[in-house]
Amino acid sequence: MSRDRTTLAAPSGAAQFRDVATAHQPFRTGRLILWVVIAIVAIDFGWIVANNENFGWPVVAQYFFDPTVIQGLYVSLGLTVVGMILGVIIGLIIAIMRMSGDRLASGFASLFIWFFRGTPLLVQLIFWYNMSTLFPQLSISIPFGPTLASWDTNSVITPMTAAIVGLALNEAAYMAEIIRGGLLSVDRGQAETAEAFGMTKARALWRIIIPQAMRSIVPPTGNQLISMIKATSLVSVIAMADLLYSVQSIYNRTFEIIPMLLVAVLWYLLITSILNLGQSYIEAYYGRSDRRSGGNTKVEAATAEANH
């Protein structure tokens, strides 16, 4: 036995040097080279951006808070928020229909998803905007019966409503699939348990299934939200004065194309950065039951939480 120990220890020295706590990181040449290359490229790029007058940084600064730009920013943000909220609500309904045992409901949901995912958003927007050529009158009536109320399509479908409807329905198709995936990711036993305890399907969905599905729904939804902000720039084609449309209207006058586009780029980046931050907070919230620590959490805290 003692002989075994010496032969094991011999190649790498005495035992007191073998404690991994004393280990140090040796110098790695490859990593240094990589760092130098990346640093040179980054600094060079920064130098070019800062020193090329064509970027027009003074113009960027001058127009960054221009009322027209800020107005456009509000429109973009508003469209994103409204489009996303409607998209999530309609998406949830479509997802539940798609998963239901009812063939007609799931067939309709599949058709909805197929159509709105299968055609470009730009085409959908232009289509909604030109609704009046297809249906000059919009009316509420009993099917195949008398008309109750009627409107001129052009007065209902403004650029604003066309943009909202287009963005929301397109978003709903994507959200439906994301939500469906999330609902399917929850252990089947959870729905069964809720059922066994006498919960209605709606309550089981709301209290048990959706909160657990959120963990796999939130990350792709964050992606969708960021896509949505950028997708709002498409509404400039139907004369909706969003952020892109606003900077375009300015550079059409001043011909400062690049600086004005930079204004838009910086705003888009700023918003998406804030959203990323928000997303990580939401993910942490829905992952709270996963943390193993806190096993000694006070009973009072739990009672307080339950009392909300």
Add this chain to the structure above:
Amino acid sequence: MNPAIDATPLVQARNVHKSFEHLEVLKGIDLDVMPGEVVVILGPSGSGKSTFLRCINHLEAIQKGYIEVDGEQIGYRLKKDRLEKLSDNRIAKQRRKIGMVFQQFNLYPHMTVLQNIIEAPVGVHGHSRRQAVESAMQLLERVSLSEKAGSYPRQLSGGQQQRVAIARALAIQPKLMLFDEPTSALDPELVGEVLATMKDLAKQGLTMIVVTHEISFAREAADRVIFMDGGVIVEQGKPEDVIGNPQHPRTQAFLSRFL
């Protein structure tokens, strides 16, 4: 512990048949369970014992026969001499007096232990939150887990999770408790604590139907032992008879593996 002789049965199953696709899992089960009775169902895997348990609260629909719990036919109602399927929400109402404990515990992982227990009393039975929290804490004390009220299920051992699941089922003050292999997913050293909790409940006169592989539990806590195989009840009677002196060869073969 002993059921009253002349009481009406709490559970009545008559000629229950159940098939999955073309596989017939239950081939005519007849069973009466008296109030306060503890019935343990033994049997090899695939004998249909878990399926039968799940039919009692209509987690599985049966294809022939009927099951009655507390005087109500589960999943159906008679309307002018014609049997009508109940809506999902009506069935949900019928399930409110039946508690269930699952093999995989199935605690709600996004809720704390306390929230798990009060979810059904508050959300389904309409108890006040204060009252639900109060009785939840008493139940936790009964399963010796008071200090875990604020923990999430993932932070508990399997045995602790199953005891919480039992407390959660008790919180709805069930007339009938169904246990679906409650110790099968547990490490051997954690089985004892769960069985002890269940024996406690049996002594307090709760009507229980327990599907399990724990012969010792059947011997000590059961009023009646049912042995199922191949979708039928092969043998039943007092534990000392069925376990101590089995008559049917299939029962003998099954039990010989545990001796």
